[in-house]
Amino acid sequence: MATTDIPTSVPYRELTDSNGRMYRVGETDVDIMGRKRKWMVILPWVGMMGISSAEYAFASAEETLHTAHHxxxxxxxxxxxxxxFFQAAVAFPAGKLRESGRLPARWAMMYGALGTLLGYLSLAYAPHVIxxxxxxxxxxxxxxxxVYATCVNMVGKWYPERKGGKTGFVNGGFAYGSVPFVFIFTGYMDLTNFRWVLVAVGVFLAAMVAVAGFFFRDPPKNWWPADVDPLRPPDDPRARRALLKNPPAVKQYTPKEAWQTGRVALMWFCLLCTSGVNIFGIAFQVEIGQEAGFAGGIVATAMSLKAIVNGTGRGVIGWLSDRYGRKQCLIFVCIVLGLSQYGILWSAGMASLPLFLLFSSISGFGGGAIFPMFAAMTSDYFGENNNASxxxxxYSSKLVSGLFGSGLGALVVSNWGHTGAFTLAGSTSLLAGFVALFLTQPGRPRSKGIKPNPQPISRDAV
Structure with missing residues (x-):
């Protein structure tokens, strides 16, 4: 059964604007799922925290894994x-399955919990690196x-009128959920306890994902909040400002139609560059900090600050993008991320701990803030109905950026050293900021009027 099934006693209407976009209004969040929609922010946030340590704390376990498994x-x-690579590869097919109703949100989260557990078990007991x-x-x-695709897209569906801040908050869980595990893997885990630590962490995080996902539910297609009238500017100043700066998509684009606009290719390239820089920083900031002579605890603190600011920055930039516009904030983030790479290199060369911590935090902000920008912008440009796919x-750009940022980054460091690698990373992010200048919402006409369908449509007739 698809998770969009709702009680048959709640009437709704369908409104069509001048562009032909349909809005389904009349049903409240409580009518649909029996609870306030804020839970579809809180629960996805918990789910995102459950998968964060696999990416953001993994480098902190490198030394122990290297020694224990050779x-x-x-x-x-x-x-x-x-x-x-695989985290990004599954996003599009999972999105298609989700939108077709063949993969309910709850089951997507259960599969994610199982994958999380298998990952930590393999790190603990793998007889061979393969x-x-x-x-x-x-x-x-x-x-x-x-988990990532389900949680991020869930928020945009439930908050179509002001998705930036909410998407950023949920996206932030993907970073600061890793903070305690950075310290556990760096300062506590060793050759005597690494197996049970990894198993305990895997069980705990898998349980977080599964419990949060058990309560997930999608709204109906084209759903619009009952208290926000799409016929006129909302009374809520936050929603009114967000819709002015980031107007809703002119239609519900299919993936093929979205690709044909040319905007997907531009966004793909920008995310390729910036996420590659972000992953590179996660993988090699510990190494450059140790090379600068900072103690392991200090480097762990720097990585934790990076993760905290990374997560917090996602919520902050999402909120700012509702106020000032998604594109403007994306360009700003690209510049910040690029310049911070030069700052990390400079501070490590000077062996200046305060500056190293400062630029690590700034890099964390930039590296995290790019993701909610693209998630919200995709919905702004192409609509909510097919947003998952x-x-x-x-997001499939991470298929390439993950390999570039981590694996290829290791080759660049070995050949050019940290100076060449961090300089290249900073320049790559600045290039992404330049490309972002050309992003515009497809098909946006001058007229923004919305005309209603005056006849209520019963659910049984739809």
Whole structure:
């Protein structure tokens, strides 16, 4: 049964604007799922925290895994690249299955929980590095991709009138959920306890994902909040400002139609560059900090600050984008992320701990803020009905950026050193900011009037 089934006693109307876009109004969030829609922010946030440590804390476990399993550092960094590859690869097919009703949100989260558990079990007990590539890189990555795609797109469906701040908040869980595990993997886990630590972490995080996902529910297609009239500017100043700066898509684009506008390709390239820089920083900031002579605890603190600011920055930039516009904030984030890479390199070269912590935090802000921008912008440009698959197209850039940022990044560091690698990373992000200048909402006409269908449509007739 599709998760969009709702009680048959609640009437609704369908309104059509001058562009032909349909809005389904009249049903409240409580009518549809029996609780306030704020739960579809809180629960996805918990789910995102459950998958965050696999990407953001993994580098902190590198030394223990290297010694315990005799895996080379290059293998471990490529393992992270494989995880990111499969996390991104599953986004589009999972989105198509979700939108067709064949993969309810609850089951997507359960599969994600299983993948999370398998990933940590393989890191603890893999008899060979290939098993770790399969268990952690592939299964955990695919599970995380299902959770990520489900949680991020859930928010946009329930908050179509002001999705930026809410999407950013949920997206933030993908970063700061890893903070305690950075310290656990760096300061507590060692050769005597690594197996039970990894198993305990895997069970705990899988349970978080499963429990949160059990209560997930999608709204009906074209749903619009009953208290926000699409016929005129909302009374709520926050919603009114958000819709002015980021007007809703002129129609519900299919993935093929979205691709034909040319905007998906531009967004794909921008995310390729910026997410690659973000993953590179996650993988090699510990290494450059240790090379600068900072103690392991200090480097862990820097990574934790990076993760905290990364997560918090996603919510902050989402809120700002509702006020000032998604495109403007995206360009700003690209510049911040690029300049911070130069700052990390400069502060490490000077062995200045305060500056290293400062630029690590700024890099965390930039690296995290890009994701809610693209998630919300995809919905703004192409609509909510097919957002899971449309965002899956954009997010598929991580198929490449994960390998570039982690695996290829290791090759660049080995040949050019940290100076060349961090300089290249900073320049790549600035290039993405330039490309973002050309992003515009497809098909937006001058007229924004909305005309209603005056006849209520019963649910049985739809």
């Amino acid at each position: 895996w080379s550092s290059l293998h471990i960094f490529w393992m992270l690249g494989v995880w990111v 098993v770790a590539y399969l268990g952690f890189g592939m299964f955990s990555g695919m599970g995380a991709g299902m 449309n965002y899956g197209l954009v």
